[in-house]
Structure formats: C-alpha cells, structure tokens
Amino acid sequence: MTKSISSARADFPILNQLVNDHPLVYLDNAATAQKPRSVIDSLVHYYEFDNANIHRGNHTLAIRATEAHEAARSTIAGFINAQYAHEIVFTRGTTESINLVAYSFGEAFVKAGDEIIVTELEHHSNYVPWFLLCKRKGATFRVVPFDQDGELDLEVFKSMLSEKTRLVAVNHVSNSLGTVNPISEIIQLAHQAGVPVLVDAAQSVQHLDHDVQALDADFYAFSGHKIYGPTGVGVLYGKEKWLEEMPPFLSGGEMIENVTCDKVTFNTLPFKFEAGTPDVSGPIGLAAAIDYLIQFDPAELKDYETDLLNYGLELLSDIPDLTIYGNPKHRSSILPFNVAGIQHYDMGVLLDNYGIAVRTGQHCTQPVMDALGITGTVRASLALYNTREDIDALVNGIKRVQRLFRRKS
Amino acid sequence: MKTIPEIEAQFIDDFNQLENWEEKYDYLIELGDSLPEMPAELKTADNLVKGCQSSVWFATRCEDGRLFIEADSDSLIIKGIVAILVQLLSGQPSSDIAHADLTMFETLGLWRHLSSQRSNGVTAMMAHLKQSAATCQIN
Numbered sequence: 001m002t003k004s005i006s007s008a009r010a011d012f013p014i015l016n017q018l019v020n021d022h023p024l025v026y027l028d029n030a031a032t033a034q035k036p037r038s039v040i041d042s043l044v045h046y047y048e049f050d051n052a053n054i055h056r057g058n059h060t061l062a063i064r065a066t067e068a069h070e071a072a073r074s075t076i077a078g079f080i081n082a083q084y085a086h087e088i089v090f091t092r093g094t095t096e097s098i099n100l101v102a103y104s105f106g107e108a109f110v111k112a113g114d115e116i117i118v119t120e121l122e123h124h125s126n127y128v129p130w131f132l133l134c135k136r137k138g139a140t141f142r143v144v145p146f147d148q149d150g151e152l153d154l155e156v157f158k159s160m161l162s163e164k165t166r167l168v169a170v171n172h173v174s175n176s177l178g179t180v181n182p183i184s185e186i187i188q189l190a191h192q193a194g195v196p197v198l199v200d201a202a203q204s205v206q207h208l209d210h211d212v213q214a215l216d217a218d219f220y221a222f223s224g225h226k227i228y229g230p231t232g233v234g235v236l237y238g239k240e241k242w243l244e245e246m247p248p249f250l251s252g253g254e255m256i257e258n259v260t261c262d263k264v265t266f267n268t269l270p271f272k273f274e275a276g277t278p279d280v281s282g283p284i285g286l287a288a289a290i291d292y293l294i295q296f297d298p299a300e301l302k303d304y305e306t307d308l309l310n311y312g313l314e315l316l317s318d319i320p321d322l323t324i325y326g327n328p329k330h331r332s333s334i335l336p337f338n339v340a341g342i343q344h345y346d347m348g349v350l351l352d353n354y355g356i357a358v359r360t361g362q363h364c365t366q367p368v369m370d371a372l373g374i375t376g377t378v379r380a381s382l383a384l385y386n387t388r389e390d391i392d393a394l395v396n397g398i399k400r401v402q403r404l405f406r407r408k409s
Numbered sequence: 410m411k412t413i414p415e416i417e418a419q420f421i422d423d424f425n426q427l428e429n430w431e432e433k434y435d436y437l438i439e440l441g442d443s444l445p446e447m448p449a450e451l452k453t454a455d456n457l458v459k460g461c462q463s464s465v466w467f468a469t470r471c472e473d474g475r476l477f478i479e480a481d482s483d484s485l486i487i488k489g490i491v492a493i494l495v496q497l498l499s500g501q502p503s504s505d506i507a508h509a510d511l512t513m514f515e516t517l518g519l520w521r522h523l524s525s526q527r528s529n530g531v532t533a534m535m536a537h538l539k540q541s542a543a544t545c546q547i548n
Contacts, residue, residue: 020430343484345463350486353430361462375464375483404431405438405485 003295005304009385011036022355025393030175030203030334030381031359032225042288046281054280069280072287079290081211082237086269090283093234094202095125097221100236101198102129104246112138115164119144119152120371121174124364126200130169150177150326161193168197172204176365177326178334187216202226207305207332212237229289233282243269250275308382312391319398325377335380342405344376354397413505416497417513424517441488447481458537463487467537474547476503503545
C-alpha cells in the first residue's frame with residue numbers, strides 16, 4: 001500500500017505556520033527541504049535513548065548507536081542500489097563528497113597534462129574543487145558549455161573526451177535552471193572513452209531515478225538536507241574498485257587499522273574515508289527520510305512533481321514582463337525567472353513579506369549567470385509537499401510586487 | 410547641519426508613521442529615487458562594496474575632514490537604504506562617521522535580511538564607508 005501524495009503536507013510540521021502574517025509558502029526546496037515528523041522523531045529518539053560514540057564501544061548504548069548508524073548505511077545503499085553498503089561514505093554534504101574525490105582520486109590518478117571535464121551548468125561545489133585540482137596538478141580544466149535552452153552541448157563533450165581525460169564531473173539536475181542532463185548518455189560516452197564519471201545528484205536524488213548501478217555512475221554525491229533529511233550529513237557513493245585504490249582524504253581516528261611510529265595501515269571501506277567521530281545521528285535521520293520517501297509510489301511522485309512544475313511554468317509564462325530562464329526538454333522542480341524592472345533581490349525580499357520563501361541571486365552558479373548575461377534570478381523550487389495553491393500564491397505575490405513597483409514608475 | 414543621531418531619529422519617526430510594510434517600502438523606494446544620479450565612471454570595481462548580493466557602489470571624496478558620498482545600487486530596495494546612508498552620513502565630519510553606531514535598521518524591525526545575511530548588509534556598507542572616513546583628515 002503506497003502513501004498518497006496529498007497526505008504528505010500534514011507530515012511536515014514546519015509548514016503549518018504564519019510568516020509575516022501569511023501562511024508560509026515554502027518554495028526554497030532546492031536550497032533545503034523541510035523534514036517530516038518521522039525524521040525529527042528519529043533524531044529525538046536517538047538523543048533520548050541511544051546516543052553514544054560508535055564502532056568501538058562495548059556497552060549497550062554504543063552497540064545500539066552503532067547498529068542504527070550502520071543500518072542507516074544499508075538503507076541508503078539500498079535506496080540508490082549500491083552493490084555494497086561499504087560503497088557508501090558518510091560526509092557532511094555534497095560539497096564534501098566532491099572534495100573528497102577531487103583530493104583523493106586526484107592524488108592517485110591525476111597528473112600534469114591530464115584533463116578533467118566539468119560543465120558550465122555546475123554548482124560551484126562541482127566546479128571549484130576540480131578547478132583547484134587542475135591548478136595543483138598542472139592538469140587542464142575543460143568546461144562543456146550549454147545552449148540557449150539550457151541544454152549541455154554533447155557534441156562538444158564528445159570532442160573533449162580523449163585519452164588525457166581522467167574524470168568527468170557533471171550534475172544530474174542543474175540547481176539554477178533545473179535542466180535534467182542526459183546522465184546515462186554522458187556516462188556511456190565517458191565509459192566508452194575509459195573515463196569515470198562523478199554525478200552530482202544533490203538536485204536529482206529526491207526527484208528522479210537514483211539507481212547508481214543502472215546509471216553505472218562511478219561516484220554519486222548528494223546531501224541529506226535536500227532529501228528531507230537532516231542538515232550536515234551527505235553521501236558519497238563510489239564503486240568499490242575506485243574507493244579501494246584511492247588514498248584517505250582526512251586522517252585520524254576511525255580510519256586506521258594499525259599505527260606504529262614507522263607505519264600506518266588503513267581501515268577497510270568505508271571507514272578509511274571516515275576519520276574522526278562521525279555524525280552518528282545524521283545518517284540515522286537520513287535513513288528515516290528515505291524510509292519516508294519510499295512510502296510513495298516513485299512513478300506517481302514523479303508525475304505529481306512534473307505536473308506541478310508544468311503548472312508553475314504555465315502560470316509564470318502568463319505574467320507580463322516575466323522571463324523564465326532555460327527551456328530544456330526535461331526540467332526538474334526548478335522555476336528560474338526575473339521580472340523586468342524588478343531586481344531579483346527586491347522580488348525575493350518583497351515576496352517574503354507575503355510569506356513566500358524563494359531564493360534569489362546567483363545560486364552558486366556564476367558561470368551560468370555569466371552565460372545568460374544576468375546578475376541573478378529568482379528561483380522557486382518544489383518539493384513533494386508543494387501544491388498548486390503554493391504556485392497560485394507565488395503568482396499572486398509576483399503580481400502584487402509588480403503593482404507595488406508600477407506605482408513608482 | 411544636523412548630527413547623525415538627529416537625522417536617524419527623524420528617519421525612525423518618519424517610518425514609524427507609516428501604517429504597513431507596503432507604505433514603508435514605497436517610502437524607501439522614493440528615497441532611492443531622490444538619490445542624485447551617480448556618474449557611470451564612478452561605478453568602478455574599487456567603489457563596489459564587497460559581500461553584497463546586489464551591486465552597491467559608494468564613491469567618496471574628502472573635503473576638509475568631511476566625507477561626501479555618492480552612491481547607487483541595481484536593487485531599488487538597496488538603493489533606498491543607500492539613500493538613507495547618504496542622507497545620514499554625506500557631509501558629516503569623518504570622525505563622526507568613523508564612530509557612527511546606526512540602530513535604525515534594527516529599531517524599525519524592517520529589513521531584517523539586511524542585518525542578518527552575511528552576504529548583504531548595512532554592516533558591509535558601513536565598513537566600506539568607515540574605511541573611507543578613516544583616511545579623511547582635516548587639512
């Protein structure tokens with residue numbers, strides 16, 4: 001028996017409040033999603049009953065905490081269909097996951113003259129770590145451009161792939177335009193050239209297919225807080241063969257097997273990459289979020305979110321002087337726009353007065369904004385608890401702001 | 410010339426007389442409109458305030474220990490804030506600017522986003538202006 005999507009909203013206590021005397025309309029989900037009661041309860045339960053340091057304690061609480069933490073790893077592995085639970089490394093978020101690979105993979109496999117390919121659609125966190133890696137190693141940083149519709153130019157991508165390419169880093173969904181990139185095709189093309197691919201799944205794992213084996217992703221990174229889980233926990237999936245060959249990123253406790261004054265040997269996967277006391281509760285909360293999410297029928301959820309996005313695109317495109325950015329064949333959950341004569345910052349600030357939460361600015365994608373020739377956008381982004389009423393409220397809010405500004409001109 | 414605290418008190422009074430937030434923003438945007446146009450050649454990288462979500466430019470010149478300010482922003486809301494700062498500070502003795510402790514943005518409870526966000530703020534603008542004031546001496 002699957003859970004109905006219309007019942008979701010009531011599961012998120014934070015949504016039931018007034019902001020600036022208006023019912024909260026939360027449309028900043030691409031920045032962070034809200035948490036269902038079950039996630040909040042899982043964290044409270046952990047701290048009320050099970051809190052302990054994990055992996056080496058021999059008392060009951062330590063065992064319970066360890067079991068819950070490692071069960072969470074299995075839940076997450078199952079969710080993204082990793083072959084082994086030890087291919088799941090816990091991090092603080094997508095940014096740390098990508099940095100881990102940029103340092104560790106970079107240390108092992110990237111040298112002067114090599115090339116790394118990213119795209120112009122990347123969030124800075126899947127751009128800057130590779131840029132810096134190339135600087136450190138004397139490697140070449142290559143960027144696949146996007147076209148007017150916000151689609152990656154795959155012909156350019158194909159032409160960039162060569163025997164010099166060491167890795168391709170690309171997002172599944174662009175955080176600023178919502179473009180769904182043809183990730184399977186990109187991975188296939190890269191693999192044909194013998195190149196591994198890191199997928200930034202921060203904006204896709206909660207909305208789209210996330211089967212890492214079906215995608216054949218070599219690395220797959222996402223954050224807990226965007227998939228209805230806690231802030232501060234993230235996931236790096238890596239194929240066992242890569243993780244085995246990569247050196248540790250951080251060092252200290254947990255990640256070692258043996259330490260003497262002249263020799264250090266490392267712990268097995270995934271602990272080799274998890275130095276220090278980990279965020280014990282974060283993965284537990286993240287597993288609760290996944291348990292929540294998998295109650296819904298995935299196809300129904302995708303249809304619902306697509307329908308809501310299309311409803312938003314339709315209504316926004318009817319507003320005079322409003323420009324929607326990008327027109328990709330497939331778009332996911334992101335509505336990026338500007339209204340002529342109203343700076344994005346002003347729109348965001350004024351919408352907040354109507355209780356509407358959106359994000360404004362560059363969205364950590366300066367290359368995207370530069371390519372579009374704009375200083376930023378207003379971005380409304382959707383989650384499974386959003387409704388057509390939320391979109392209506394956004395549209396009314398935009399029109400009221402337009403009236404406020406029209407009086408001035 | 411009125412002192413900075415005197416002008417600030419007047420602004421607080423003016424804003425408090427307005428009924429709702431729409432009127433307050435109306436007034437703020439009007440203040441921005443009244444700001445003398447800033448010549449394009451003054452909108453240099455040096456005059457751009459770092460750490461703001463919107464572009465904010467301040468050009469200052471020092472005349473006998475007093476700091477004169479020209480300013481602009483691509484956001485109409487921020488332009489209003491900038492206009493307030495110009496009215497408060499432009500032409501004031503640089504030592505007064507260096508020691509100014511503005512409270513109106515908190516007192517009015519408006520524009521919380523301006524004081525709470527690391528990336529946008531009166532704090533960044535004031536730091537920029539105080540730096541200019543620090544180098545402005547009486548001849």
